Amino acid sequence: MAKKTREEWKTYQDVFDQFTIRTLWELSSRGFLDGLKSPVSLGKEANVFTAEKGKDLLCAKIYRLETADFNSMYKYIRNDPRFSGLQHQRRKVIFAWCQREYRNLLKCKDAGISCPKPVIFKNNVLLMELIGIPAAPRLKEKPPASPGKFFKLVLENMKKLHKLKLVHADLSEYNILNHQEKPVFIDFSHATPLDTPNADELIKRDIKNICRYFKKLGVETTEKKIWDYINI
Ligand SMILES: Nc1ncnc2c1ncn2[C@@H]1O[C@H](COP(=O)(O)OP(=O)(O)OP(=O)(O)O)[C@@H](O)[C@H]1O
Ligand SMILES: [Mg+2]
Incomplete structure (x- = not known):
């Protein structure tokens, strides 16, 4: 063009x-x-x-x-x-x-x-x-073929975010793309540093969403396990 x-x-x-x-x-x-x-x-x-x-x-x-x-x-x-x-x-x-x-x-x-x-x-x-051509689908539309594998990759990214002292604050199947069976996190306009006053509440909500989504797909996990993993 x-x-x-x-x-x-x-x-x-x-x-x-x-x-x-x-x-x-x-x-x-x-x-x-x-x-x-x-x-x-x-x-x-x-x-x-x-x-x-x-x-x-x-x-x-x-x-x-x-x-x-x-x-x-x-x-x-x-x-x-x-x-x-x-x-x-x-x-x-x-x-x-x-x-x-x-x-x-x-x-x-x-x-x-x-x-x-x-x-x-x-x-x-x-x-x-641009992620994918055409644009990659969201997890909401395209659940992972191997939920357990995909979940691990999501956790690794959550852990890196936590290390950076950032909370995504709007993390769910609506803001993760499934790009060739790998997660890509998007929509970072809500993301805020860990020293934001309500950061605790926001991180709990992110964990809750991820836990609910992957449990529904049969992955064995709990909010506590996710928290422990990203926090060490
Ligand atoms: N970099 C990207 N590559 C491919 N698709 C994208 C990209 N960024 C956003 N999208 C697509 O656009 C949609 C909306 O983007 P995003 O989630 O960042 O905005 P939003 O704030 O949720 O918008 P709204 O709340 O108004 O719906 C995403 O769900 C995704 O389908
Ligand atoms: Mg969005």
Whole structure:
């Protein structure tokens, strides 16, 4: 795909607001993408698209400026010591949310956690590695062929996250992709340091979700066993 001109980006006006179109155009004029290709997921917080960059495909996660529930976003993110001074303003909160996902992904990728490699963020747009072509299914849609094996890989990643002193805070079969029978953790915008006031509660919830999901598939485990494994 040839790089889109400013006029061509404007044809997205039925899909995105002017501000988002401008952000996409700026990223494209800086050479980070040529254009968007197809939607992967249209959600309530964010829309996810495949994006073309030369012969490569990337993933563009575009946080919604209008419908995003920024009040609850603010409630969560202001507990994160990295964003403690954040003002309660719609755009600032959404941009911080996007930046937090980028920073978390960068840290996790560097530590060898199985997650998309982030490329860049600007305002409410995050570009990252696309997992799978076509995009890999979520665990929710594609349960693992060998639950026991897959579970071990999930635990290894959870342990690495814990070592990094981060809690994913939204971990479940909805935010783990099954990419060729290997887990890839996604959706790191909730992830917060262990010294966040309610981190204990968040980690317990992640463990509970993972325990429930794999027990249903016949894996013998308990929340305590998972906690002990990731905590040593
Ligand atoms: N890097 C990626 N590669 C492939 N697919 C992805 C990638 N990132 C996200 N997706 C797909 O897009 C979906 C939504 O992404 P994500 O979970 O990060 O957003 P979300 O915050 O849950 O959005 P919402 O809450 O609005 O539904 C995922 O469930 C997954 O199917
Ligand atoms: Mg998600």
